[in-house]
Amino acid sequence: MNLQDLYRHVILDHSQRPRNRHALANALAVRLLNPTCGDEVTLYLTVEQGVVADASFEGVGCSISIASASMLTEAVRGLPLSEALVLSRAFRRLVQGEDADVTKLGDLEALSGVRQFPARIKCALLAWNALEQGIRGEPDEP
Ligand code: FES
Ligand code: FES
Secondary structure (H helix, E strand, O other): OOHHHHHHHHHHHHHHOOOOEOOOOOOEEEEEEOOOOOOEEEEEEEEEOOEEEEEEEEEEOOHHHHHHHHHHHHHHOOOEHHHHHHHHHHHHHHHOOOOOOHHHOHHHHHHHHHHHOHHHHHHHHHHHHHHHHHHOOOOOOO
């Protein structure tokens, strides 16, 4: 299996069997729309003493956006908020085709291929935009 096949396999796995796709009670919730396509994702976070205790998501979207949200919920659990932001920035750089520290990205590297498709970059970043907005404590979109 070459790297591209492996990446495709990871994306397919997370889009067909998304992890943590449910609402979370008593959580910080941020709902964001991708204006290009009308898809939306709601990200739920519970934070205990500055650490992400739990993360989940709901929403509709293409396989890229669902896979990205699914991987996000796995990647940020247990991280201090500051490290979740560092991870988010590294992922953003990766999918935008900039130099990124991939050492902490793990499975998320599977989404690196979207850098060639500007519309797909928005799909991959939807849940991450919600994460960053939630961490900054900005209000939800109406
Ligand atoms: Fe996501 Fe076109 S807007 S694939
Ligand atoms: Fe809508 Fe990808 S096409 S989020």
